[in-house]
Amino acid sequence: MAMAPRRFISTSKRSNIAGSIDIIAYANGIEASFFSNLNRTHHLIERKSMDWNSYFALRGTRRLYERAFMVPSTLLGLLGGGYYFAHQDFDPTMSIFGLDQVLVYGLGAVGVGLVGLSVGSIVGNVIFRAVHANARPLLDKMDREFFNRIVLNRANPTGNPLTHPIPDFYGEKIKSVHDYRSWLRKQREYHRKAMYFV
CATH class of the missing domain: 1.20.20 (F1FO ATP Synthase)
Incomplete structure (x- = not known):
C-alpha cells in the first residue's frame, strides 16, 4: 500500500516534466510560427502593389x-x-x-x-x-511614380508663350485613368502645335 502512492508521485513527476517539455516545445513552435508569419507578412507587404x-x-x-x-x-x-x-x-x-x-x-x-x-x-x-x-508606403510609392510619369510625358515648357501655357502642367486635374489618358492626348496635341504649328 505504501508503494502505490510513490508510483503515483513518480509518474506524476514524470508527467509534469513531460508536460513542461511539451509546453516549452509548444511555446517554441508558437514563436517560430509567429516569426515565420511576420516574415511572410513582410514579404507580402513588399510585393503588394496598388x-x-x-x-x-x-x-x-x-x-x-x-x-x-x-x-x-x-x-x-x-x-x-x-x-x-x-x-x-x-x-x-x-x-x-x-x-x-x-x-x-x-x-x-x-x-x-x-x-x-x-x-x-x-x-x-x-x-x-x-x-x-x-496604405501610406504604397501611396507614397505611387505618388512618386505618378509624378515621374507626369514629368516624362508632359510637353516641353521651354519656348512656350505665356498666352498659351501647357494645359495642367502638374497633372492636378487628373482624377482617374480616363483623365490621365485625356491629359496625355492634350500634351501630345500641344507638343505637335508648338513644334509643327499644326
Missing part, C-alpha cells in the same frame, strides 16, 4: 480631407485675425508703410485667413495619412 484606380480613389479622398479642413481653418483665421485687428487702436494721423491703418489691418486679417487656408490643407493631409497608415 492599381491606378485605387490610387486615384485614395488621391481624391486625400483631396477631400484637405478641403474639409481648409474651410474651418480659413474661417477661424479670418475671424481670429479680424477680431485681433478690430481691437487695435486706430490713429488716423499715423500710417503704416505709407498706407492707411485700416487698410493694413484688413490686409493683415486676410493674410491670417490665407495662413489658415494652408494650415488646414496640411492638417487634412496629416490626418488622412494617419487614418490610412497601412
Whole structure:
C-alpha cells in the first residue's frame, strides 16, 4: 500500500516534466510560427502593389480631407485675425508703410485667413495619412511614380508663350485613368502645335 502512492508521485513527476517539455516545445513552435508569419507578412507587404484606380480613389479622398479642413481653418483665421485687428487702436494721423491703418489691418486679417487656408490643407493631409497608415508606403510609392510619369510625358515648357501655357502642367486635374489618358492626348496635341504649328 505504501508503494502505490510513490508510483503515483513518480509518474506524476514524470508527467509534469513531460508536460513542461511539451509546453516549452509548444511555446517554441508558437514563436517560430509567429516569426515565420511576420516574415511572410513582410514579404507580402513588399510585393503588394496598388492599381491606378485605387490610387486615384485614395488621391481624391486625400483631396477631400484637405478641403474639409481648409474651410474651418480659413474661417477661424479670418475671424481670429479680424477680431485681433478690430481691437487695435486706430490713429488716423499715423500710417503704416505709407498706407492707411485700416487698410493694413484688413490686409493683415486676410493674410491670417490665407495662413489658415494652408494650415488646414496640411492638417487634412496629416490626418488622412494617419487614418490610412497601412496604405501610406504604397501611396507614397505611387505618388512618386505618378509624378515621374507626369514629368516624362508632359510637353516641353521651354519656348512656350505665356498666352498659351501647357494645359495642367502638374497633372492636378487628373482624377482617374480616363483623365490621365485625356491629359496625355492634350500634351501630345500641344507638343505637335508648338513644334509643327499644326
